[in-house]
Each structure stands twice: as C-alpha cells, then as structure tokens.
Amino acid sequence: MANPSVEAVNLSKRYGSFPALSNLDLKIEGAKCVGFLGPNGAGKTTTLKIFTDLIRPSSGQALINGVNVHTQKKQALESVGALVETPEIYPALTPREALTMIAEIRGVSSAGRKERIEEALKEVHMEEWIDKRWGKFSKGMKQRVCVASALLSDPTVVLLDEPTNGLDPRGMSEVRGIIRSLKGKSRLVFMSSHLLSEVSEVCDEVAMIDHGKLVVYDTIANVTAKFSGGENVIEVGFRQPLDAMLISRVSKIQGVTAAERRDDTTLQIRFKGDLDTQESILSSMVRMNLGVISYKSAASALEDVYLSLIKDTV
Amino acid sequence: MTQIGITMKYTFLDYFRSRRFFILLAITLIISAILTVLVGYYRPPSFISSDLAFYSSWWGRSATFVIILSGIFFGGDAISGEFQNKTGYFGIPNPIRRSSIYVGKWLSAFIAATIIFAIFATITVGNGLYYFGANVPIQFGQSLLYAWFYLAAVMGFTFFFSSLFKNSSMSILVTAILFLFVFSLIETLVASLVNIEPWFIITYGAGVIGNILTVPYPQPMHTVTQTFGGQRTISITTYNATVPEGLAIIALYFIVTATIGLLLFERKEFT
Numbered sequence: 110m111a112n113p114s115v116e117a118v119n120l121s122k123r124y125g126s127f128p129a130l131s132n133l134d135l136k137i138e139g140a141k142c143v144g145f146l147g148p149n150g151a152g153k154t155t156t157l158k159i160f161t162d163l164i165r166p167s168s169g170q171a172l173i174n175g176v177n178v179h180t181q182k183k184q185a186l187e188s189v190g191a192l193v194e195t196p197e198i199y200p201a202l203t204p205r206e207a208l209t210m211i212a213e214i215r216g217v218s219s220a221g222r223k224e225r226i227e228e229a230l231k232e233v234h235m236e237e238w239i240d241k242r243w244g245k246f247s248k249g250m251k252q253r254v255c256v257a258s259a260l261l262s263d264p265t266v267v268l269l270d271e272p273t274n275g276l277d278p279r280g281m282s283e284v285r286g287i288i289r290s291l292k293g294k295s296r297l298v299f300m301s302s303h304l305l306s307e308v309s310e311v312c313d314e315v316a317m318i319d320h321g322k323l324v325v326y327d328t329i330a331n332v333t334a335k336f337s338g339g340e341n342v343i344e345v346g347f348r349q350p351l352d353a354m355l356i357s358r359v360s361k362i363q364g365v366t367a368a369e370r371r372d373d374t375t376l377q378i379r380f381k382g383d384l385d386t387q388e389s390i391l392s393s394m395v396r397m398n399l400g401v402i403s404y405k406s407a408a409s410a411l412e413d414v415y416l417s418l419i420k421d422t423v
Numbered sequence: 424m425t426q427i428g429i430t431m432k433y434t435f436l437d438y439f440r441s442r443r444f445f446i447l448l449a450i451t452l453i454i455s456a457i458l459t460v461l462v463g464y465y466r467p468p469s470f471i472s473s474d475l476a477f478y479s480s481w482w483g484r485s486a487t488f489v490i491i492l493s494g495i496f497f498g499g500d501a502i503s504g505e506f507q508n509k510t511g512y513f514g515i516p517n518p519i520r521r522s523s524i525y526v527g528k529w530l531s532a533f534i535a536a537t538i539i540f541a542i543f544a545t546i547t548v549g550n551g552l553y554y555f556g557a558n559v560p561i562q563f564g565q566s567l568l569y570a571w572f573y574l575a576a577v578m579g580f581t582f583f584f585s586s587l588f589k590n591s592s593m594s595i596l597v598t599a600i601l602f603l604f605v606f607s608l609i610e611t612l613v614a615s616l617v618n619i620e621p622w623f624i625i626t627y628g629a630g631v632i633g634n635i636l637t638v639p640y641p642q643p644m645h646t647v648t649q650t651f652g653g654q655r656t657i658s659i660t661t662y663n664a665t666v667p668e669g670l671a672i673i674a675l676y677f678i679v680t681a682t683i684g685l686l687l688f689e690r691k692e693f694t
Contacts, residue, residue, distance in 0.1 A: 124694070158692075158693060158694075161515065161516035162515055162516065162521075163511070163512065163515055163516065163692065163693035164692040164693060164694060165690075165692065182518065182520065183518040183519070183520065184518070185518075186516065186517060186518040187518045189516070189518075191516035193512055193516060194509065194512055195509070195512075196509055196510070196511075196512035196513035197508050197509040197510045197512070197513060198510065198513050199433065199434060199436075199437035199510055200437070200441070201436065201437045201439075201440035201441050202433060202436065202437055206433060206436065207433075207513070210429060210430075210432075210433040211513075211517060213429045214426060214429055214514075214517050214518065214519050215517060215518060242440075255513065258513070268516075
C-alpha cells in the first residue's frame, strides 16, 4: 500500500471578507500522527471541513492520497475515517443501525460486518448501548460512537477534530490509546486539538496554524528544539524522591544541558540534539539504575513554542 | 443508486419511528374520525346525495390539507436539519454524493407521507363503501393519482425550502405559511381582482384533485356579476385548471423546486 497522505495545495477559504484560511501548503505523508494546533478561529476546523467536503475551498486543492476531495469525492474519501465536531445521528436510530449505514455506504463486506460493528463499539466501550436509541445519549457517548464510526472501515487516513472533546478523563485516555494504536497499524492520523499535552503525548509531528496561515510543521522534537534555543525538553519520573546527588548525576549525562526539579519525583531535562540523543540519555539513566519509571516529551516545551509563535487569540 | 437506497432505508427508519410520524398519523385519524361521525350523524346532502358527491366532499376538500401537512412534517426540516441538528456531519464526510443523500431523503419522506396518504384514502373508501357499496367512481381513482403527484410536488417544494434555510423552524414555518395561507390568498386576489389565471400557483394546479370529482368538470373560467344597492356591480371571476394544465403545473413545480433544492444542497456549506 502506498504511503497515506493528506495535502493542502495553496488552500484558501474566505467567508465574505474574512480569510479563514490563506494559501495553506501542507503535505503530511506516512504512518504517523500529526497534531494540528492553533488558537480559536485559526482555521483548524475549516481545514478539516474542507478535507471532508463539509465546505468548499475558495481556491486551492485538498488532496487525500493524491485525490482531490472536491472533484473526486467518493474516491478521495474511500479510505478516510473522519470525525469533525460532534456529529449527530438520526435520533431514532441505534448505534448499530447508524454504523451499519456507514458500513454499507463504505462498502464494508456484509460477511463479518456485524462483528466489525460490535468490535468497533466495544473498542469505545459502547457495546452495552449498541441497541439503544441515539436520542438518549450524552455528548461523551455520542463522541465515542462517532469515533467508532470513523474507524469502522479500517481507514488509512484518519481526520479528527478535537476527538477528546466532551469526553471524561477515562474516555480521553481511551481515545488517545486508540489513536496511538492506529500509528502501529500504518495509519496517518491528522488531528486538531487545543490540548498541547495531548498532542505531545500522542503525536509525532505538529503543524501550527494562526490566522489561516501555517506557522510551522515539523516533528515535535525538531519544533521544540528549533524554538526553544535548540533545546528539547523531556520529563522523567523517578520511583524515589529526587535528591541533589541524583540531579547532579543526570546533569552530567552527555547531551544534557540542564536538569530541574518539577516536583518531588519528576525531573525536567533539557538537552540539545535529536531523537538519538534522547534515546542515549534514557539509556544512560537506566544503566545508572536511578529508578526511572516514566519518560516523555514535556508538554511545557511545546507550550513554550506555541506561546512564542502564536501571539494572540481570536 | 445503491447509496440512494441506503440513505432512503435508514432515514425512512428514522421517520417511521419518529414522534412526528405518529403525530401526523393521529391528526389524519382525527380528521377521518370527525368526518365519519359528522357524516354518519347529520347525513349532509352534499355528502350522501351521490357517490361522486361523497368523494368530492370528503376527499376533494381534505386530501390536499393532509398532503400539505405531510410535506411540512416530513420535508420541512429534512435538509435544514442536516445543518442545524448536525446529522450532516455524520453522513457527508463519507464517500457518498450529496445528491444521493438528497434523493434518498426525498424518497424516504415521500414513502412516509404516502403511508399517511394511503391511510386517509383507505378510510375515505371505507366510508364510501358503507354508504354506496362497491360503487367507487373512476374519478376517485383519477383524483387519487393526481393527489399522489401533488404529494410529490409538495415534497419537492418543501425540500427546496429546507435546502434554502439552515434553520429547521424557519424552513417549516415558511413552507406552512406559503401552503396554508399565501398561495390561496394570491390565487384568490389574482383571479378575483386582476382577472388573471393563477397558472403560476401550485395550489391552483392542485385544484384538479377536487375538480375531477365534479361532473361536469368546472369551466376553465367563470364570471359572476353581482349588483349592490341597485347601482354598484362587482364581477368575480373564478378559474379552474384543466386536467392537463393542472398536471403540468404540478409537474413543473416538482421538477423546478426539487432540482433547485438539490443544487442548493450541493453547494451549501457546513459552516
């Protein structure tokens, strides 16, 4: 299978005199998760709506797997699962019926369709509600069913607009888990979010947009390095409370430029370098038997970048 | 075609289970019950003088009302609801043409309305059989067919207004006001005061549903002059569409409004 791709070519959208999107050029390719960040009104949802034929571009092209969404919609969206805002289903239908409708539209083979629908709803923990009418569902429950619907036909490209919006903490965690699992299945996930921690946790790359224009698109590591004085920031959790000796030992690991205590058991480490350097620092700490129990890119680094690039909000 | 069928199947299921279906069914049954009781109790001559008079008074006067209500109930928010209720966000981002959704929804609304229409027609025939035995006049069959065409045109028209607005209440309200008041008012004013045949009004074309049950068929144009106080006279002209004319008006409304409605839906954005 060719690499899945999503490409905006000189994409613009105007609402009257208001430019919601200005000449966006962005090509995302390969099995990865890309976070789409920006303030309210920056053009994130507008972009995703254009890619799902909910709105038309004023100029430019939206291509999915090289196919224009607006001239060859059926072909372009054949391998796309999308969740934009929180959609509603016809109120008298049940999740089973609604997902069957989507499966039929998408040409999911009737053999195994029933099992696939049950499996998709089980994945979002809605199996007990499979035959209940949609009109009785809370927003979070609706969001879960719509996530199941987006993933029903095993799409190669998944477009998500704030997928954890309206979910409780457990639901958010589960949806993030589902998104992470998609990367392992060679899927391209392009998701907008307001939650920088979520993007740091789930995504490999980030695209930032402001006033309808692309500000930056790169890997999270590169973006944070580039806009944080060439430094990356990671947060390391330790089993035991931090002491001066431990901090000092970590500070001396090759590549580390600073190590600061965030709380009793969490150390924020700044380093210069790429993913290889990051891997090497982790290996060193493990070898030193310091009691490392968690290791992740710090959301605060991304937040610093975001705040330095996005100056105001609508 | 497959996708039209899929949309039709599931939207019909939604219509069939919805409260609106049962409300409209209840209204239809109430209208039928009132007519049944009144005709049975008072035996008005206009109803029971002949089989044709019965069908003309019962069916000819109330069928269009049931049709208009069906159009408003099932078509009024069919497309605007996709925007306002956000159901479009569920269907549109799939590999399906908007035209398939539009046609599928139109067909399901038409089928749901046809069920109500059929129930009303069955009750009419049931009463007719009670009073006149199996003598169902051929004109009733024709009227039934014309009414069914009219239902299609009304549904096309309501879908047009539903595509025009993103607000369901607005599309329902405008459709209701137009069919229940405005069209009749314009028809009367244009015919009586300006003496112009209101061939451009759909309700004028729908006159064939009742007129076909009148023997002889009403004159295309009829003027009555009345004198007031021995000096002042006023002429009132009434027009009746001929059958080909009426059917042409109904067909034209269906084709034009359904097509424009489809084009509007194709271009409308989910902003």
